[in-house]
Amino acid sequence: MKKCHIAYLACTAALLGTGLGAAPPAPGHVVHLVQPGDSIQKAVDRAEPGDTVLLAAGTYHESVDVKTHGLTLRGMGRDTVLQPAAKAKTNPKSKTKKAVGACAAGGNGICVVGTKAHPVEDVTVASLTVSGFTKNGVYAMAADALTVRNVTAVKNGVWGIAQEASRHGEFRGNTARDNGDAGLFLANSVTQELGATDSEGTVVEHNRLEGNRIGVTVRRLRNLTLARNHLTGNCAAVFVVGDENKPKAGRVTVAENRIVRNNKSCPKTARLDALQGSGIVLTGAEDSLITRNVIEDNVGKSSLSGGIVLFKSFVGTTSDRNRISDNRLRGNSPADLVNTDTTGKGNTFVGNTCKASKPAGLC
Template identity: 65%
Template sequence: MTKRHIPYVACSTAVLGALLGAAPASADPQVHVVHPGESIQKAVDAARSGDTVLVQAGTYHESVEVTTSGITLRGVGPDTVLQPAADKAGSTEKAGKSCAGQGNGICVVGAKNQPVRGVTVADLTVTGFSKIGVVAVGADGLTVRAVTADKNGQWGIAEERSTRSVYRQDIARSNGDAGLFLANTITAEQGAADTGGTVLEQNRLEDNRIGITVRRLRNLTVKQNYITGNCAGVFVVGDENKPKTGALTVSHNLIERNNKYCAATARLPFLQGSGIILTGAEDTVVTHNVVGANSGASPLSGGIVLFKSFVGATSERNRISGNRLGGNGPADLVNQEAAKSSNVFQRNVCGASKPAGLC
């Protein structure tokens, strides 16, 4: 380098340093702290990708809609509570298409053909909403962790049209339908969608109509969950649409005493005493689960049940292996498919099966 280049380099370095030094502080992740009496939604609206909205302990009467990618909405534990807001007339929710207007607590919503990505909802309680505690529509890479969803009218935690989600260490109890409900789409008849590897693990599902419902989805794992006191434990649902529900794994779950009674609906008979149900599913692995003391007189009752769907869709090439079952009624293993179907039962430890010979 010649002497005449030195002033140019020094000048360039100074300019670069000035530019770097002038970078706004907002370029760094921010923590937006919300205290009781303040608006969570206002903090969420102000947050940018990478920011955290930290909600302090207290009861917040509002619904919250998240549409910004990359933000974290986090409480400080179960004592951070979201409940429906009451209007002046005393009703808890206003009509409309907003999150609150639809009767939901927390909504994570992507735009059409543009999913909201990398959102985390964690460490809080969502209770008392007429529809869904936490719902995601059009999300990718969502994490819902250590969330308690209880006493909501329909589902505790739900998603549709979403991929690569993680639901971990959540509690869903006393909800009107499923504690955890995952579907391709709720309103349309379509073939099963690939979730890209969604995981439901280490959750507690208790006193719901169904613990976990997986409907018209593929490439998903349900593992290490504790499921008790529901009418049915795990429900893997398919139908005549293509591709079928399947290519998923249900493993290492403890599913016991799901003996609550739930009346029949337009789509299903009454439910009681069902551990794991597969209907209209294919290529699903059900393995290393402990399934006990689930007993009832419903057509869907039993420990692990393969049930031919009401629209005639068969279950094919499913493998039920290495499970431990006992005290389920009418049997530990129930196969309602044709005797020569491609489903496989092997190395299960159990006492009784329908038909005989599956244990």
Template identity: 70%
Template sequence: MTKCHIAYLACTAAIIGAGLGAAPPAGAAHMTHVVFPGESIQKVVDAAEPGDTVLLTTGTYRESVTVTTPGITLRGMGRETVIQPSTEKAADRCAEDGNGICVVGTKDRNVEDVTVASLTVTGFAGSGVFALATDGLTVRNVTAVKNGVWGIAQERSVRGVFRKNTARDNGDAGLFLANAIKAEEGAADTEGTVVARNRLEGNRIGLTVRRLRNLTVADNLMTGNCAGVFVVGDENKPRAGALTVRDNRVEGNNKSCPKTARLEALQGSGIVLTGTEDTLVTGNRVTDNAGKSSLSGGIVLFKSFVGTPGERNRIADNQLSGNSPADLVNTDTGESNIFSGNSCGASKPAGLC
């Protein structure tokens, strides 16, 4: 073995030690599989067992990756571990759909306890990270940049944790959570999904929560999007809601976005609730969101796009300033929504501050 090879192995061992801490004791079942640029991530993921870690070293990887085995951790070494689209013909469904990393269960069984962490996904026509039928998925310290649709997206899943990610300049939402993307169904119980301490910047919408219940959105920064947060429901039952949006900074979401088949043109929307029930919006700092859309303003209650009013939503103890046409906007026809304890300068209609 050459001195160069010995030094290379020593360097690799140092990288693994720095990234993962002490090695497991001899005979431990879980393994760490190290992948270098130019090698196939997918082959290593397919060979990994539940509880294993697939560690991607710094560099650029040109492929899409599908995870279907429970308990796997797919981890990079930080933002300089970059996954981009392959220059070759799509080899699987994940790549065919234009996605970067796909974590996918089946119709009958969710894939459990997968972690995606500490890497960048960029340039995909669909989503940087896409998850379907998962239970306990964790996505943390992922940078999703300039993907065509969503930065990080999940549907039909429970108990997810999305923490300390950056989603920037994606075509639609930086972070998109839904019961089902295509089907018209009632809201799904996420069983406590958490979206916390993410930076969502320069997207069409920072965060979209569509037809979901029982989750928390906390301590995130939404800035430079066309809209900061959308919580979306409709006439289907159970209704969307029974969730909390708290302690977020929603600042200067004044990018201008043209209308789409589903949504009018957007600009200057801070936090929007449409067609929801029993949603608590509290402790947020919402500033300098300004536009001329019917959805513009600091915190906006808007009847659903099929005309269903919101019910029993509570907007309380938020700090708002510099939003236009007003800090608080209520065009919802529901009569049981409550505004209380907010610090703000102007509301539409008057009297909500």
């Protein structure tokens, strides 16, 4: 049986010292303790399925590729910080180049990347900060049962935490702040035009999303729950996005979130109108439930502004059979409930507490 790299009691104490109450690894699984100045990647490459790579508090200047099933990459809270490595100075006399991992080359902080045929399974990333990466803080592709928990993603160039072509994900207790696009981004694919895929019960819960362009984007997915999150200070809080591909995006539950003052102003892009003051936007989505959310003081003059907005997608796809019920809305402008998708079929507004709607009569 393999022994832990540090004494078992010390391993247990270190894990409990994170304040998370995490159980020690199962007997036979190794804890690889990494200190600032050590290589995280070397520890990850050395680890076997079920092991934990435990990062002491401090700042690490590197990116990390995770490809081992069942691996846990855990810090000791927000004071465990991953930032981009300093760019190496070019030596014109040298004919060799320093090898750079795929994650770093892509501008990402932590990458969990498998293939369609061989997804990376049961990886956990927890209790650390990823900050300042040119693209994404945490990025997953072809991951099955990825858990991202108590991660702080701050000031990354595109997405704070992102997952594509994956299923069974859990995103809990994270903070994504001041990222260039979405704080949390979940999609089928950004490089291919495909129908929505089944996320098979992915959960986004108890996260704080603040100061991003969009708090959470759910793009061309089905069977996902977004619940009990706090979203404030973004240009838009929640986007559920579909298009003309089949099957349509949908069967998304957005419940018990607090969505307040998402009034940051963001300019128009090639894919999307200017954003400001959007609470929850459904565009090209079907069979979704928007319920028991508190949505207040989201104010803007964008075509997508308002508390809860149904909007025909920019390629003309309608939103159909969505149920908007039992939400508490106030102070949103141009209205608490906005339905510009007048050709959408079967959408219902029931039991909401609000004052103004477009068209009138939805409250």
